[in-house]
Amino acid sequence: MNYVGIDIGSTASKVAARGKREIEFVLPTGWSSKETTQTIKEKLLENDIDVLSEDTKVVATGYGRVAVDFADYVITEITCHARGAREIAGDNCSVIDVGGQDTKVILVENGMVQDFLMNDKCSAGTGKFLEIMANRLGVTLQELFDMADTGTVLPISSLCTVFAESEVINYIGEGRKREDIAAGVVDSVAAKVAQLSQRKNLSGRVILTGGLSHSKYFTKILSEKIGREVEPTERGRYAGALGASLLAEEKSR
Numbered sequence: 001m002n003y004v005g006i007d008i009g010s011t012a013s014k015v016a017a018r019g020k021r022e023i024e025f026v027l028p029t030g031w032s033s034k035e036t037t038q039t040i041k042e043k044l045l046e047n048d049i050d051v052l053s054e055d056t057k058v059v060a061t062g063y064g065r066v067a068v069d070f071a072d073y074v075i076t077e078i079t080c081h082a083r084g085a086r087e088i089a090g091d092n093c094s095v096i097d098v099g100g101q102d103t104k105v106i107l108v109e110n111g112m113v114q115d116f117l118m119n120d121k122c123s124a125g126t127g128k129f130l131e132i133m134a135n136r137l138g139v140t141l142q143e144l145f146d147m148a149d150t151g152t153v154l155p156i157s158s159l160c161t162v163f164a165e166s167e168v169i170n171y172i173g174e175g176r177k178r179e180d181i182a183a184g185v186v187d188s189v190a191a192k193v194a195q196l197s198q199r200k201n202l203s204g205r206v207i208l209t210g211g212l213s214h215s216k217y218f219t220k221i222l223s224e225k226i227g228r229e230v231e232p233t234e235r236g237r238y239a240g241a242l243g244a245s246l247l248a249e250e251k252s253r
Contacts, residue, residue, distance in 0.1 A: 001252065002049050002056040005244025006040060006071070007080065008033050008064030011100030011128060012211060015040055016241035018249065020055075023047055024238050033064030041070065057252045059244035063101060073251055077240055082106050082113045084243030085207060088233055092204035096197055096222070096230060097239070098189075099210045100128045105197050108204070119196050126189070127211045129161050133168060133185040137178055145217040148186040151179030156188040164188065186221060194225035202228065209236040 002019040013029045013036050025043065029036050041051055051058050051070045060068035061080040068074070085095040086108055095106040103126055106116045119126075134144040154171055158164040171181050206228060212218050213236025223230045235242065 084239035151183035
């Protein structure tokens, strides 16, 4: 049997397959979740995984999960991320998921979701804001982190992405150093994520999932603001898809 988890996010779509074949890959979601779903289907078939076969079970999750018309089960992001995090960090952990559209904090106790919290629809405390600011500064996301590591934080106080971007544009117009602007941008996002996280009593290992999960710099800044260690995770980006694939196996039993 093959067990496939598909996490259609607002920015990126992640896929994890287990069983006869074990693969993980990520694709840009683009403007159409339907088109992305078809691309995923074709890419899986190239790897000898036919999502329409009786030997394959599929769980879809994420922002565009309803677009996965061949899914056997559709499960919420919270449940899938918690299951993936449990696989990565154990039965007792706290998950901070910084996504493209929202940020989630999930508390897992004894392998089950004990509590969770999501931010509002504003993207100022998400990965999307970092992408927008990186584009504005003409650098990649990794280059933004590298620059920020050598800069001095310039305050960015606006809670709205549009107004925060205006602050950055003003700094650029004043001729401020890109490193300092980058430091201000990362510090601003980390502060908003920390404010959300501190509304819950984090326990166990605290791990970062989502598109920023591999960044040691971001987790360092976030750890300082929360007051406890937040661990970067290499597979954190696939937490939702991994959890979905595990749930596909568990449900098929």
